[in-house]
Amino acid sequence: MKTKIEKEITTWFRAINVEDIPNDNGICIKVRGQQIAVFNFNKRNEYYAVENLCPHKRQMILSRGIIGDMQGEPKVACPFHKKTFSLKSGKNLNGEDYCIKTYPIKIEEGSMFIGFTD
Amino acid sequence: METGKKSKTKKKNIVVIGNGMVSYKFCEKFVSKPKASSYNLIVLGEEPRPAYDRVHLSEYFNGMNPEKLTLGSLEWYAENDIQLYVGQLATHIDVTNKTVTTDKGRIFTYDKLIMATGSAPFVPAIDGVEKDGVFVYRTIEDLDLMLSYAKRAKKAAVIGGGLLGLEAAKAVKDLGLETHVVEFAPRLMPRQLDDAGARILKEKLEALGIWIHTDKNTTLIDGDQHVSKMIFTDDSTLDVDMIVISAGIVPRDELARKIGLETGPRGGIVVDEKMRSSNPDIYAIGEVALVNNMTYGLVGPGYDMAEVVVKQLLTGEETSFSGADLSTKLKLIGVDVASFGDAFCEQEGRSIVYEDRAKGIYKRINITEDGKYILGGILVGDAEDYNMLLQRVTNRIKLPENPEELILGPRGSDGNSGMGVMDLPDEALICTCENITKGTICDLIKAEKVNDISGIKACTKAGTGCGGCAPMLNDLYTETLKSMGKEVKKRICEHLELSRQELYHLVKINGLRTYNEVLDNFGQGDGCEICKPVVASVLASLWNDVIQKQCHIQDTNDRFLANIQRGGSYSVVPRVPGGEITPDKLIVIGELAKKYDLYCKITGGQRIDLFGAKVNDLPKIWEELVEAGFESGHAYGKALRTVKSCVGSTWCRYGVQDSVSFAIEVENRYKGLRSPHKLKSAVSGCTRECAEAQSKDFGIIATDKGWNLYVCGNGGTKPQHAVLLAADLDKETCILYIDRFLMFYIKTAEPLQRTAPWFNKLEGGIDYLRDVIIHDSLGICEELEKQMAHHVATYHCEWKEVVENEERRKPFKHYANSEEEDETLEFVDVRGQKIPAPWD
Numbered sequence: 001m002k003t004k005i006e007k008e009i010t011t012w013f014r015a016i017n018v019e020d021i022p023n024d025n026g027i028c029i030k031v032r033g034q035q036i037a038v039f040n041f042n043k044r045n046e047y048y049a050v051e052n053l054c055p056h057k058r059q060m061i062l063s064r065g066i067i068g069d070m071q072g073e074p075k076v077a078c079p080f081h082k083k084t085f086s087l088k089s090g091k092n093l094n095g096e097d098y099c100i101k102t103y104p105i106k107i108e109e110g111s112m113f114i115g116f117t118d
Numbered sequence: 119m120e121t122g123k124k125s126k127t128k129k130k131n132i133v134v135i136g137n138g139m140v141s142y143k144f145c146e147k148f149v150s151k152p153k154a155s156s157y158n159l160i161v162l163g164e165e166p167r168p169a170y171d172r173v174h175l176s177e178y179f180n181g182m183n184p185e186k187l188t189l190g191s192l193e194w195y196a197e198n199d200i201q202l203y204v205g206q207l208a209t210h211i212d213v214t215n216k217t218v219t220t221d222k223g224r225i226f227t228y229d230k231l232i233m234a235t236g237s238a239p240f241v242p243a244i245d246g247v248e249k250d251g252v253f254v255y256r257t258i259e260d261l262d263l264m265l266s267y268a269k270r271a272k273k274a275a276v277i278g279g280g281l282l283g284l285e286a287a288k289a290v291k292d293l294g295l296e297t298h299v300v301e302f303a304p305r306l307m308p309r310q311l312d313d314a315g316a317r318i319l320k321e322k323l324e325a326l327g328i329w330i331h332t333d334k335n336t337t338l339i340d341g342d343q344h345v346s347k348m349i350f351t352d353d354s355t356l357d358v359d360m361i362v363i364s365a366g367i368v369p370r371d372e373l374a375r376k377i378g379l380e381t382g383p384r385g386g387i388v389v390d391e392k393m394r395s396s397n398p399d400i401y402a403i404g405e406v407a408l409v410n411n412m413t414y415g416l417v418g419p420g421y422d423m424a425e426v427v428v429k430q431l432l433t434g435e436e437t438s439f440s441g442a443d444l445s446t447k448l449k450l451i452g453v454d455v456a457s458f459g460d461a462f463c464e465q466e467g468r469s470i471v472y473e474d475r476a477k478g479i480y481k482r483i484n485i486t487e488d489g490k491y492i493l494g495g496i497l498v499g500d501a502e503d504y505n506m507l508l509q510r511v512t513n514r515i516k517l518p519e520n521p522e523e524l525i526l527g528p529r530g531s532d533g534n535s536g537m538g539v540m541d542l543p544d545e546a547l548i549c550t551c552e553n554i555t556k557g558t559i560c561d562l563i564k565a566e567k568v569n570d571i572s573g574i575k576a577c578t579k580a581g582t583g584c585g586g587c588a589p590m591l592n593d594l595y596t597e598t599l600k601s602m603g604k605e606v607k608k609r610i611c612e613h614l615e616l617s618r619q620e621l622y623h624l625v626k627i628n629g630l631r632t633y634n635e636v637l638d639n640f641g642q643g644d645g646c647e648i649c650k651p652v653v654a655s656v657l658a659s660l661w662n663d664v665i666q667k668q669c670h671i672q673d674t675n676d677r678f679l680a681n682i683q684r685g686g687s688y689s690v691v692p693r694v695p696g697g698e699i700t701p702d703k704l705i706v707i708g709e710l711a712k713k714y715d716l717y718c719k720i721t722g723g724q725r726i727d728l729f730g731a732k733v734n735d736l737p738k739i740w741e742e743l744v745e746a747g748f749e750s751g752h753a754y755g756k757a758l759r760t761v762k763s764c765v766g767s768t769w770c771r772y773g774v775q776d777s778v779s780f781a782i783e784v785e786n787r788y789k790g791l792r793s794p795h796k797l798k799s800a801v802s803g804c805t806r807e808c809a810e811a812q813s814k815d816f817g818i819i820a821t822d823k824g825w826n827l828y829v830c831g832n833g834g835t836k837p838q839h840a841v842l843l844a845a846d847l848d849k850e851t852c853i854l855y856i857d858r859f860l861m862f863y864i865k866t867a868e869p870l871q872r873t874a875p876w877f878n879k880l881e882g883g884i885d886y887l888r889d890v891i892i893h894d895s896l897g898i899c900e901e902l903e904k905q906m907a908h909h910v911a912t913y914h915c916e917w918k919e920v921v922e923n924e925e926r927r928k929p930f931k932h933y934a935n936s937e938e939e940d941e942t943l944e945f946v947d948v949r950g951q952k953i954p955a956p957w958d
Contacts, residue, residue, distance in 0.1 A: 016935050024670040027934035035933075035942075043634075043644045057957045058186075060942045061686050064674045068646030071612065077647035079674035079682055084647070095576040097194075 009104060009115035018047065018112050026076065028052050028063035031114055036103060037063035038112060039087060041074055048087040049105045049114050054078040055098040062100065129158045132431065133218055133226050135208045135373070136234035137163025139172055140404030140420035142189040144234060147425055149198040151432040159200045160226055162218065164207040165257060168192055173417060176285050178261050179292035187258070208235075211377045213397055232427060233374060233387055233395070233402040237367035237415070242277070246339030252361045255286040264362065268293040271360040275299070275348060277336060278365035279306040281446070286364040287328055288451045298329040298356060300348070302365075305332055310446065310457035314473060315496045318480040322453045322499065325478075331356065367415055369406040382408040391438035393427050401427050414442055418550065425553075443512065443550075447497075447504045453478075454501035459494025459511035460484055467493050470522050481525040483507065490516055492524070505590060513546050539593040540601070548594065549580035549587045556594065563598040569612075571595055610869060611648040614641045618794065618869050622656050631661060633671045651676070652869045655756055658792035659864045660905075662912040664919055665755075666926050675754035678930065679916055680736055685943055685954035688736060689729040690716070691753035692743050693789060696763045696781035696801075697724025706746040714739055717951045723760035723798065725751060730952055732939055737927045740917040749915040752790060756870070758797045761785035762810065766803030766820070775820030777803035780849065784818070787853065790913045791860065794867040794876075798833075812840045815873040816856055821845070825852045829859055829887070832874035841877075841884050844892060854903070858891045861902035 015031055021040035028037055035052035052060050057080060065076040067087070074087040084093045090102040104115035132148075134141050141161060148154050163169070170187040178187065185191075195202040206220040211231070218226045239254035241247060251271070253264050268274070272295060276287045279301030291297045299306070305316035306323075320330045334354075339361060340347040348356045369386040371379075380388040380396040386408030393401045393409075402408075403423040405415055414420060419442035429435040445458035463469050463484035472481045479499035485492050492510045497503065503525060509515065510524075518524070539548075544557030558578060562568050568577055571591055575581050581588050608617040614637075616624070621640070630636050633653045637645055650671035658665060669677045680688035692707070707726055711718050714735050716728040731739055740750075753759060761784045764770065766777030781801040791797065800809040801818045811817025817828040823846040831840025844855060867876045880886060889895035920926045932940040944955035 020934060022670065022929070027929075028932060029935040030933045030938065031935075035940075038934075041644070059684075059686055059957065060940055061674075061682075064677065064682075066647040066650050066671070066673065067644075068613070068650065069644040070646065072643070074644070075646070082647055094572060095579070095582060 008117050010118065011116040012106065012113040013116060015049070015105075015112045015114045017110055018107060019110065021047075021112075024067060026063040026065065026067065028060075032116070035060050036114065037065075037076070038105075038114075039063075039067055039076065041067055041087070044069075044074060046074065047105055047107060047112055048074065049103040049112070050076070050085070050087060050090060051101040051103075053100070054080065054083060055100060056081060056083045056096070129156060130229040131158045131160060131227055132230050132232065133228035134159070134161045134232040134234055135218065136236055136370075136404070136406075137161050137165065137169045137202065137204065138234065138236045138404065139169060139189065139417050140236070140424055141232075141234040142169035143417075143421045144232065144403060144424035144428060145190065145195070145198070145200050147428040148432065149200065151428065153432045155199070157431075160228075161195070161200060161202045162206045162208050162220060162226070163202065163204045165259070166205045167258065168195060168202060168204055170258065172256070175255070175258070175261065176289040176292065178258065179265070179289050184258050208373060211373060211400075213377055213400075216399065229399070230431060231400045233400060233406055234404045234424075235370040235373065235406045237369045237405040237413075239363060240366040240368045241363055242336075242365055244336050244339055246341070246345075247363075249339055249341055249345050250343050251341070251345035251359060252339060252363065255282065255289065255362050255364045261289070264289070264360075265293070267360060268295060271295055273298070273358045274360035274362060275356060275358045276362045276364055278363065279303070279330065279332065280309065280364075280366070281307060281448075281450075282367075283364040284323075284450045286362045287323075290360075290362060291326075291328060291451070295360065296329075297327070298331060298358065299323075300334045300336060300350075300356070301330070301332045302335055303332065306330065307455070307457075310455070310461065311496055311498065312462060312482065314471070315455075315480045315482065315498045318473070318475065318478055318498045319450070319453060319455060321475065322478045323451060326451060326453075328451065367405065369408070369413055371406055374402070374406075382411065382413075386413045391426075391440060392430060393423050393439060403427055409439060410441060412441065414444075416442070416444065416446070418442060419444075422553070445494075445508055445511075447501050454497065454499060456497040456501040456504040457495075458504065458508045459492070461494045461496050463493065465493055470525065472522075472525050483521065483525055485517060485521055489521060492517060492521070495525075497525075505587065508550075509542055509546050513543050515541065515543075539590050540597045548590050549578070552579045552582070554578045554580035559591070559594055560598050563595060564602060608868065610652050611646055613637065613643045613645050614649045614653075616640060618652060618656070619866050621653070622660070622865055625653075625656055626660055631657065631663070633657070633668055645671075647673075648869075655792050655794065655869070658757075662790070662792075662909055662914075664914070665916055666920065669929065678733060678736060679740075679750060679754055679920065680731065681754045683729055683954065684957055685945075686940060687730045687732060687943055687954065689727050689753070690731050690736070690739055690743075691721065691725055691727050691751035692748035693751040693785075694725040694760075695785040695789075696761055696778050698763075698778055698782060703746060703748070706742070706748075710739060710742055715952060717953060721753075721760075724762050725760060727753070730945065730954070732932070732943065734931045734939060737921050737930050741921040744915070744918050744921055749789070750917040752916075756793055756795050758785070758788045758791045758793070758799070760798065761788075762798075762800035762814075764801075764803050764806075764808035766801075770803060772806060773803035773820070774822050775803055775825065777801040777809065777818075777820055780818065780825070781809075783849075784853070784856070787910060788856075788860065790916070791864075791909055793860070793864050795870050795872045797860070797873070813837065814840060816840070816859065818852060824848050827852050827855055830873040830877035832872055834872075836874070838874040838878075843884070843888060855891055857906040858899050858902045859887075861905050862890060862898070865902075 023042040026037050026039040037050050037052040039048045052062050054062050064079050067076050070093050075084045077084045085100045090100040106113045169189045208218050209221050210219040216228050239256050274290045274295040275298040276283050277300050279299045287297050287299050306319050335351040336348050337351050338349040371381050371387050374387045387395050387402035389395050389402050389407050395402050404420040423439050426437050426439045429437045447456035467484050467486050469484050481497050483495035542556050546556045548556050568574050581591050609615045636653050651673045654671045674682050717730045719727045721727045761781045763777045763781030767773030797815045799816050800811040800814045802809040802811045803820050811819050812828050813831045813833045817840050819826045825847050826845045827843045828840035829843045832838045945952040946955050
């Protein structure tokens with residue numbers, strides 16, 4: 001199972017049981033007052049957490065987007081206008097300047113933890 | 119003394135005064151060059167925020183927040199190592215010591231100085247112009263001032279009926295004020311339009327509720343402290359409580375004058391074709407630059423100037439600015455306006471004019487005396503031809519034999535006006551925003567550096583500005599591949615190298631039931647938002663399984679069995695077969711709408727759309743609807759939508775058949791049928807055709823002998839009449855043909871291809887279709903009928919499945935870890951109902 005650990009993380013927040021995230025799908029969770037979209041990319045055996053807000057039209061929606069890959073880069077497509085973002089880097093993959101925030105995560109004992117730096 | 123960052127090595131300083139759109143573009147181009155790192159780039163901006171998109175300023179009033187207009191954020195400047203100082207007005211230049219001083223007392227040394235100071239609104243010397251309630255329209259701060267004042271105003275006038283004035287008028291209208299435009303010249307947009315074009319524009323704007331006053335010269339702005347009245351030279355008056363001046367611009371050259379740079383008599387810093395001012399270390403770009411006695415108030419030429427300077431400084435390339443094409447196309451308050459080339463036919467030539475005042479369309483092209491070339495023209499109300507016409511002007515492409523067809527469309531045959539994108543020369547500009555030529559794009563494709571349209575966009579930025587060239591990019595891509603002898607393989611995406619028809623066939627003969635099976639057997643990678651819904655649609659057409667079982671491959675509408683709307687709420691459309699509904703059912707809908715606070719609207723398909731449902735309310739709403747006997751209307755799916763009907767022979771004195779009963783029968787037969795795109799139908803009870811069946815994917819019109827069946831019609835973007843497949847059918851035969859037709863379409867169409875474009879690509883046209891459907895020339899009719907029979911037998915209401923199943927109800931909530939609703943959903947009131955707060 002892939003986990004991502006960064007040094008400056010000060011708080012690991014237990015967010016959700018991974019089995020509550022449907023396969024190859026996303027859900028939205030509220031963590032510390034923020035809307036975070038978490039994905040169970042079962043096909044790749046990977047999990048991701050990104051902000052739920054699509055910056056294009058500022059809509060709280062990304063957890064309802066279809067996930068997939070572009071030449072190997074895992075991505076999510078916003079349901080509104082199909083803007084796609086890398087789940088790894090948060091970069092927009094349609095050549096636009098805006099991007100989304102990604103969160104470090106780790107999976108321990110069936111739970112997903114989201115890392116915060118403050 | 120500051121030099122910005124303390125540089126370890128001796129980097130040279132480039133200082134840019136001004137932080138508008140051209141300054142931003144200069145920075146963007148500058149940092150993209152490899153040598154950029156050997157300079158310190160310092161930018162001084164007077165405004166309190168970094169560069170923003172002034173062209174779309176009026177969108178600020180549509181509830182857009184200022185960040186959305188931002189071109190380069192503070193972070194962007196920081197990431198690119200550009201030292202940006204906002205809120206710093208450059209007040210002095212010392213050309214001997216090469217320093218710039220700002221109003222905050224900071225001093226910057228420069229090696230090269232770029233003046234990108236732009237311009238200021240021109241304020242005519244009218245008595246009373248200093249009064250409260252008079253505004254200019256240039257910066258976000260100007261807009262904020264207008265916004266706060268507009269709260270106590272009712273009626274506003276914009277002085278100036280040019281491009282900027284009409285933009286300002288849109289802004290004023292968006293503020294909800296009665297809007298007047300006052301123009302000195304006898305017509306609107308005098309620099310772009312002729313009398314007839316301006317007249318059509320005026321009529322269209324007046325129809326939108328904007329008052330236009332031309333030939334008006336304001337002599338006095340009256341009022342005690344606040345503006346109350348405008349008085350004109352002809353002694354007429356106009357009562358207003360707010361005035362916005364947008365009558366032109368003057369270059370901001372005051373600093374240049376102070377230090378003795380050469381300036382023009384009407385303003386502007388005189389520069390040569392390399393944008394060099396009279397001081398060899400000082401350049402000027404954008405609206406402040408005066409090249410060959412011309413200043414340019416458009417961003418396009420400003421961007422070109424930025425490019426010229428960047429190349430000189432960083433690449434040593436010899437480029438120059440040789441003037442710019444002032445052709446423009448824009449949407450003014452929803453009206454298309456374009457003016458290109460020699461719009462007024464000032465050279466030797468003649469004009470061809472098409473005018474339809476009822477429709478509000480005006481088109482004029484100016485052609486050479488010999489009829490060989492187009493010189494320029496004007497389009498109002500419909501500017502769809504702008505790109506191709508402009509290409510003909512800039513590339514001197516020979517005109518077809520009947521040049522009038524360029525604006526009238528060809529008569530008779532259904533061909534096009536004889537010019538495709540491949541006829542353009544390589545130097546033709548395809549994307550005028552980013553200056554990308556046809557040659558550049560074709561070379562990329564030929565060198566196989568890009569694999570699709572988004573690759574072209576990412577590589578060249580073409581198509582990322584106004585987006586107007588997107589159709590040309592598409593054509594260029596397919597046509598170039600074709601010219602390379604490559605079959606333009608219709609593939610669904612990078613994961614499925616199959617056409618939809620191949621996919622359909624493989625899924626069927628291999629009996630595949632899930633997306634993962636399809637991908638494992640015939641695809642690669644992990645899938646994406648393109649192939650997942652396509653496979654979902656094919657699986658649904660073939661097996662008619664419960665959609666929710668594979669919700670990860672459904673678009674959000676299919677995943678939540680409702681239509682997502684602005685803001686993230688959903689709309690609910692119960693099926694109302696044939697548009698017939700009992701009072702009891704109407705009451706149920708009304709009560710539900712009240713209970714869940716839903717906005718109600720009658721749809722074009724004779725049913726009722728309930729908007730604004732929260733995702734967690736959807737199962738509860740549907741529980742009540744199902745209880746009352748309603749079924750899913752499939753408005754969210756690429757599936758059969760409605761079968762409209764007129765009231766027919768039961769009530770109507772003209773009706774010859776019972777169209778309502780037949781419509782209900784047809785709708786109930788095909789409801790839930792998934793297809794490559796949505797399907798619409800209608801049944802009319804007589805030849806008067808009140809149900810508009812000829813605009814539908816399949817339509818039925820009653821005759822005194824039976825029913826006429828029409829297929830492949832379409833409303834929408836490109837309306838197309840349906841064609842008669844068979845006449846005077848009895849009901850059973852009519853249904854049989856529809857069964858075969860629909861299944862044939864589902865089997866062979868491309869993804870998201872409606873029946874009309876599918877039909878247009880069908881070799882052999884209607885004769886071929888008749889052969890297949892009526893004469894069974896392919897020998898597939900039995901199979902097609904069997905498949906439809908399977909669909910009818912396995913129909914289920916998707917919403918019933920959900921409301922009766924606790925597990926399937928579960929995903930209908932906003933937060934997986936909380937019962938809270940989405941607190942960001944915002945609604946405002948309009949005419950007594952709610953609508954979502956406008957998005958950016």
